[in-house]
Amino acid sequence: MLSYNVRSLRDDTAALARVIHACAPDLVLVQEAPRFFRWRKAAARLAKASGLVVLSGGATAAGPLLLCSLRVTVERTEDVLLPLTPGLHRRGFATAVVRIAGARLGVLSCHLSLQRDERLAQAGLLLERLASMGVEHAVAGGDLNDVPTGKAFRHLAGPLQDCRAVAPWGGDLTFPQDGPRKRIDAVFATPGIEVLG
Template identity: 70%
Template sequence: RDDEDALARVIRACEPDLVFVQEAPRFFRWRKHAARLAAKSDLVVLSGGATAAGPMLLCSLRATVERTEDVLLPLTPGLHRRGLATAVVRFGRARVGLVSCHLSLRKDERYAQAGMVLDRVAALGTPYTLVAGDLNERPDGPAFRRLATELRDGWEASPWGGAYTSTPADPHQRIDAILATPGVEFLGCGVPTDLDPADLRAATDHLPVLAAVRVPATP
C-alpha cells in the first residue's frame, strides 16, 4: 500500500550502506518485490522478508557478507507472527552483526521479544552489533528499556535531526530506534530533516531513522 518509488527515493537520498526494513513484502512473489525495491534503491537484498515474517536487510555492494539467518519468533495464537532478519557483514576490517526487528503490538509479548532480540545479538558472536527496528513502544516502555539497558540507543547517544518517527503526517512519538552494542560509536542518529516531505508521507507509515556509526576494526 506504500509508494515503492517514493520509498526508493527516500532510501537513495540517505545514501546508506545498510537498510533495516520492517513490513517487507511477505506474500505473492515477495522475493521479486523485495529485489525490485533493492534495485530501485541502488542496493541488494541481504536477508529477511517473508522468511523472517517481515523484517528485511538491504546492503550496498561495499558490504562483504559472512552469513545470514532468518529467525521466526514463537507464535502467539491470534497475533501476527514476528521474526528477525539477521546477518554478519564486514566493511574492510570492521566486522558487525545486524538484527532487523519489528516487535509486537501486545505489551507482554513485546517485552519477551526484546529479550529474544538480545539473545540473538549474543548468539551472533560478533564483536559489534547493530539492532534497528519498529519497537512499537516509546523509550519509557519496558521492552524499549530492556533493549536500551544492554544496547546503546543511537538517539540518546548522539541526537541528530528529528526524534519522532510516528506518524509522518503528525510526528509525535519515537517508537523506532537504532541501537548498538558497546564499542560502536554513534556520530549522529535521528530522523533526517532534509528529505522531500511528500516522499516521506507517501513512502511508509513511519519516518526513517538514519545513523552514522563508526565500528572499530576487528583484530
Template identity: 70%
Template sequence: MTTADLPASRTEPDGSAVVRVLSYNIRSMRDDVDALARVIRACAPDVLCVQEAPRFFRWRKYANRLGMATGLVYVTGGAPATGPMVMSSLRAQVERAEDVLFPRTPGLHRRGLATAVLRIGGARLGVISCHLSLAAAERYEQAGGVLERVRALGVEHAVVAGDLNDRPKGRSFRRLAAGLQDGWATSPWGGELTFPPGDPVGRIDAVFATPGVEVLGCGVPPGLPEADLRAATDHLPVLAALRVPAA
C-alpha cells in the same frame, strides 16, 4: 541541515569503518514506491533494515524491485522472517545470514528477526532488523529475544534496528536500551519522532548499537522532501552513522 551533514561512509586508515544504517518500516510497499526509493537513496545507507517488507505472493519480486530502485542488494529476511529484511550496498560483504522466528502466540501475527554478519571495510558488524509485537507482554519477551540473538551472533560489534511498537519509556524499549546504546539518546541528530509521518507524536523506531560501536549521529534525516516522506509509507526513517572498530 541535510543528510550530507551526517558522516559519510568511509574506511579509516586503522581499518575501522564508518557505516550508515537506515531503519525503515515500508508498509509492504503498498504506498508510493518511487517516493520510498528516493528517500532511501537520499540517505545513502550501507545497511538498510526494513520492517514490513512484502511477505506474501511473489515477495522476492518486490524485494528485487526495491533493490533495483535503490542500488541495494537483498541480504536476508522478508517472508522467511515474517517481515523484517536486511539489504546492503555493494560495500558490504555478507559473511552469513539467518532468519529467526519467535514463538507463535495464538491470535497474534508471528514475529521474527532478519540477522546477518557483514564485513565492511576492515570491520565486522552483526545486523538485526526487528519489528516487535503490538501486545505488551509478547513485545517485552521479544525484546529479550533480540538481546539473546545479539549475543548469539558471535561478533563483538552489532547494530539492532527496527520498529519497536514502544516508546522510550516503555518496558520493551527500556529493556533494549539497558543492554545497547540507543542511537538517538547517545548522539541525537536530525529529528526524534518517527510516527506517523505527517505529524509524528512518538518515537517507536530506533537504531541501537553494542557498546564498542561509536554512534556519530542518529535520528530522522532532515532536509528530505515532506511530500516524499508522507507518500512513501506510514513511518519516518531513522538514519545512523556508526564507527565500527576494525576486526
C-alpha cells in the same frame, strides 16, 4: 545505516527508493517488507531501485528485511521466526554477520509485537540473538512498537546504546507518519561502536 518501516510497499515505492538512495546507506534495516504474493520480486525491485541488493529476510523472517550495498561482504545470514502467540501477528528477525571496510558487525532488523508482554519477551530474544552471533559489535533496529519509557524499549536500551537517530523533519518522533507524536522506532548499537549521527 538506515532503518525504515516500508508499510508493505503500500505507499509511493519510487519515492521510497529515492529516499533510501539519497541516504546512501551500506545497510538498510527494513520493517514490514512484503510477505505474501511475489514478495521476493517486490524486495528485489526495491533493492535495485535503491541501488542495493537483498541481504536477508522478507517473508522468511515474517517481515523484517536487510538490504545492503556492494561494499558489504556477507559472512552469513539467518532469518529467525519468533514464537507465535495464537491470534497475534507472526514476528521474526532478519540477521546477518557482515564486514564493512574491515569491520565485522552483527546486524538485526526487527518489528516487535503490539502486545506488551509479547513485545518484552521479543526484546529479550533480540538481546539473546545478538549475544549468540559471535561478534564483538552489533547493531539492531526497527519498529519497536514501544516508546523510550516502555519496558521493552528500556530492556534493549540497558545493555545497548540507543543511537537516537534524528528524523528528517527535525525531531526524533516517528509515529504516526502523517504527524509524528511519539517515538516507537529505534536503532541500537553495542558498546564500543561510535555513533556519529
